Amino acid sequence: MHNLMEHIRGGISRSIEQAIRTLVIAGELPGDVVGVLSDAPAPLEVPKDPKHGEFASPIAMAIAKRAGKPPREVASFIVRELMASGERTYVEAAEIAGPGFINFRLSRQWVSDSVALILSGGAKYGHCDFGRGERVMVEFVSANPVGPLNVVNARAAAVGDTLVRLLKAAGYDAASEFYVNDAGRQVEMLAESVYARYMELIGREYPFPEDGYRGEYVRDIAAVATEDPGIAARLLTMNADEARGFFREYALRHILDWQKRSLAQYEVHFDRWFSERELRATGAVEMMISEMEEAGHTYREEGALWFRSSEFGDDKDRVLVKSDGLYTYVAPDLAYHKDKLSRGFAKLIDILGPDHHGYEGRMQAGLKSFGYPDGTLEVLLLQLVTLMREGQPVKMSKRAGEFITMDDLLDEVPKDAARYFFIMRNTSSHLDFDLDLARAQSMDNPVWYIQYAHARCCSIFRQAEAAGISGGAWAQADLTLLAEPGELDLVRKMAAFPDEVLSAAIERAPSRIAKYGLDVASVFHSFYNECRVISDDTALTVARLALVDAAKTVIANALNIMGIAAPERM
Template identity: 45%
Template sequence: MDLVKKIQDDLRQKIVTALEKAKTGGKFNYQEIPAFVIEVPREKQHGDYACNVAMLLARQARMSPVAIGQAIIDLLPQNDPLISRVEVKGAGFINFFLKEDWLFDVPRVVWQSGESYGQHKPVGKKVQVEFVSANPTGDLHMGNARGGAIGDSLANILSMAGYEVEREYYVNDAGNQIELFGLSLEARYLELCGCEFRFPEGGYEGQDVVETVRHFIEAYGDYLVGANPYERRQKLTEFALKEKLESIKTSLEAFGIRYDVWFSEQSLHDSGKIEEVTEELKTKGYLYLKEGAWWFRAGEDSGEKDEVVIRKNGLPTYFAADIAYHKNKFERGFDWVINVWGADHHGHVARMKAAIAALGYDPNRLDVILMQLVRLYRGGELVRMSKRTGTLVTLDELLEEVGKDAARFFFVMRSPDSHLDFDMELAQKQSQENPVYYVQYAHARICSIMRQAERAGILLKNPDEVNLRLLCLPEELELLRKVAEFPNEISMAAATLSPHRIARYVLDLAGMFHSYYNHHRVLNEEENLRDARMVLMEAIRRVVKNSLGVLGVSAPERM
C-alpha cells in the first residue's frame, strides 16, 4: 500500500467535492476542473502537502487565486480526521497540515509488505529500455558506464513501479565503423605477421585491437596473409566482434547489468527490414530524391533539417537502420520505448520522433534520456588516459579501482542532463564523506542494532504488538514520514525517468537516520519505547536496502 498516494487521492477528492459545491453554490464559476497537482512542498512551514488548483482556476473563475483558495477551504469538511489545518499562502497555494495519526500506520505497511515495500501492482504496460549500445569496436568507457548505471537503475525502478520491463543492447555490427574496424584489424594482422601494411586513416589504434589480433593469430596462425583481402577482413572482423561482445558482456555483468536481448543491427540488413521501411516511407511521401540520394522530409513544423536515408551509392545510412530498428521495437509490442543516449545525439531525437510519427506510431511512446559527459578526477587532477589502452579510462579499470557499488551510485547521483565530475579518491573513501558509504553504513548500523538486540535476547516485534505512538519525537515523526514517501518516490522516478531521485531520497533518509542515531538510544530505553524504536529501525532498514537495490548497489550488514 502507498500511504502517500492514498492521502493525496483523499485530498484530491476533498478538493474536487469542494469545487463542485463552490460552483453549485454560486461562489465562483468554471468550465472544467484543471489538472492540478498535490505535492510535498520544499519548505516544511508550507505544510505536508500543497495544491495549485486555485492558481489554475483564476482565469476561468475571474477571481484571485487567494480568494478561490479561501472559498475551497471554507467548503472542506470540518473536524476532518486527517487534516489538522489548511491555509492559503503565497500566490494562492492551498497548504494542508495533517494530523500525525496516519504516520503510525507506516511501520505496519512496511512490515506487511515484507522485503518488497515500494513494489507497485502491475500496470499492464510493456516497456523496453535500451542503453549503452556502444560500438563493439573497443572497451567500454566512462560515458558507456554512466549510461549503463542510468539505464539499469531506471529499468529496476520501472519494474518496481509495476511495468513489465525488458533491457536491450543494440549491437552496432554493421556500417562504416565496422568497415573501418575491419581495415584496422587487417593492418594489425599484417603487421604482426611481418608483412607490409597500411593503417587506415581514422582507424582504431587502441592496444586492445592489437591484443585481439594476437588472440586470432594464437588460435589460427597466419593463414590469412595470402587470402583475399575481403575474406581476410571478414574473418578478422567476425572473430573480433565475437571477442569484443563477450568482453563487453563480462564488463557489464561485473557492473551488475544483464540484458534480456542483444539485438544485431546486421540482422536488419540481412532480413530486408531497412529496405522495407524505406519503401514504406517512400510510399507515404516522406522520402524525396535529391542529387541522387533519398532524403527524409522532417517537415517545416519540426524545425529540423532533412536527413539522408539512402546514399547516392544506394546504401542505407545509420538513420535508415535506426528507423527500421525503432519500427521493430513497436512491432514487438512495447507500449513505451526508452533510449539512453549521449548528449551528442541531441539532434537525432526530433528526427527519430518524426520518423516514428511518419510510420503511424505515437511519437510520445518514445522517450530519450540524453546524458552529459563524465570527467574523472584523482587528487584534484583530471584523469584522461587509460593505463592499458592509452585512450579513455575503461569501465574495467574504474571497477578495479573503486568497485561496483561506488561506481553505480556516483553515476546516478546527478541528473543525466548535468555534467558529472567523478572523484575517484572520494569513491574509495570509507568515511561519511563518501555518499555510497554513508548510505550503506546506515543499513549496516541498523543490522548491528538488531544483532545486539538478539544477543541480549530482545526480539523484534510485529508493529501490531507495539505502541507506535511512543514515537513522538519530531525526528521520529520525520523518519516515519520519509519512510512513507518511498513508494511515491518510486512512482515519481519512473514517471519522470529520474533514477537520481532515488539516490537523493536515500541519501536524505540515511542522513536523517544517522542524526537520530547519534542523539537517541534504541536498545537502552524503557521496554515499550525500545520496542517501538526497533520497529522504526527495521522500517528504515528495509527502505534503505530497497533503495540501494533499485540502484544496483549492495546493502552490507557489516562494515
C-alpha cells in the same frame, strides 16, 4: 494500498472540496467559488518545515477574491467545517497560517499505519501498478563494437539500468536492449586493423590502415590469434579478403565478449543484444524503404534517396541511401526502431551520448511517417563526464589510440560507488566524477553514507538479539509511541518513498532516487543520534525496532533500484 500518503492526500482534498460546497449551500460563501474546484482537486503541498504539519493547502487564497473576503477569514470557515464534519481518520488538526494557508497535522494513527504498511510491503514497498500493461523498451549503451567501453558508456549503463528498474517498480513491463552496430565501415576498419597487427606479429609485412584503430587492445586481440596454431593453418588457405572476413568475426566476438564482461562486473545485464547485421540480413531495411517509397515519403536527388522528414517535424530532409548505394545510418536505425515497435512495445526510450543532438528529430519523423503517435519515442541525451582527482581533471586519453576505459574506472572505484556517482546528477547535466570521494570509506562519500545507514540498522538488530529481543517481537508493537521529532521526521521521509519512485519513473529521472536515498539515510542517522533504540522501556524499544526495520526496508529498496548492494556490515 501501496501509498498511504497519497490516500491521505486524496481524503483531505475531497474533504476540503466538500467543506466548500457545504459552505456555499449554507450561504457563507458565494456559489462561484466552486468553479475553482472544477479543473483540479483542492491543492495540497508538503511544507518545507515539518513544524507546519504534513500538508498545507492554499485553497483559501485561491478562492478569496471570488468569495469577496480576506483569505484568512475564508480559511477559518473551511477549518471550522473540516473539524466539524471532514474526514478525521488521519487528521489531528487543521490550522490557519500566514496569509491564509491551512496546515494539516496528522494523527499518530498515520504514524502507526505508515510503519505497518512499510513492514507488510517488504521488498515491494514503494512499488505500484501505475504502468501496468504498458510495454517499454529502454535501449542504452549500444557502443560500437570496435573497442572497450568508455566512461560515457559507464554513465549510460548506470542510468539505463536504473531507469529500467524504476519503470518495473512503477508497474511497467520494461525491457532493456543493447543495439550492436556490427555492420558498416567501422567494423571493416576494425578487421583491417587486427589483421594488420596479426601480420606484423608473425613477421609479415602488411600496411596498417591510415584510419585504423591504433589502441593496444587491437594488438592484444591479434596476439591471442597468434597463439592459436589452428588459426594460422586456416589463414594459409585464405586470400586477403577472406582473412579480413575471418578477423572481422574474430575481433567482433572478442570485443563483444569484453563489453559483456565489463557490464557484468557492473551488474548490468541486457534482456537482448540486437545485431544490426542480422536486422539487415532479414531484409527489414529494404522493406521499410519500399514502404516509405510507396507512401510517397521519399524522393531522389543527385543519385541519392531522400526521406521527406521535414514534412514530419524534422528540421530538414534526410538521406536514406547515398548515391553509391550505401545506407546512411538513418535507414537501418529507423528499421530497428520499427522492429522494436513490431515486437509489441508501446514506448521506446533511447539513452544516447552528447554527440546525438538532432537524432531524436530524425527518428521521430520516421516513426510519424509510419503512423505512430507523438511521444512513442523518447531520447535522453547524456552529457559528458569529467574524471577529477585531487580537484583536477584527469586526462581521458592515456596515449595515442588509448583512452580511459570502463574497466580502468572499475579497477579504481568500487562498482556501487561508480553506479551512484553516475546517476546522482540529472542526465542533462555535465558530470564531474570525483574519484577520491568515490573511493573514500567515510560519511563524506554519499553511497557509503547510504549503505552505512543500512548496515547500522542491521547492527541494531544484532544488539537487540544479544539483549534477548527476538526478531518478531515488534510485530505487535504499539507504534503510536513513536512521537519524538526524529521519529516523525523519519516516518515522513519513508512515507514519501512511493511518490518518489513513481515521480522518478514518470520523469525518467534516476537522480531523484539517488537524492532520496541520501535524504532518507540522513534522516535515519539523525534519528539514531537523537533516539536511543534499545532502552529499559520495553514497549518503546519494540516500537523503535519496528521503525528501524521499516527504515532498513526503505533504504534497501532504494539501493536495489539503483543496483547497489545493501550491506549488513561495514
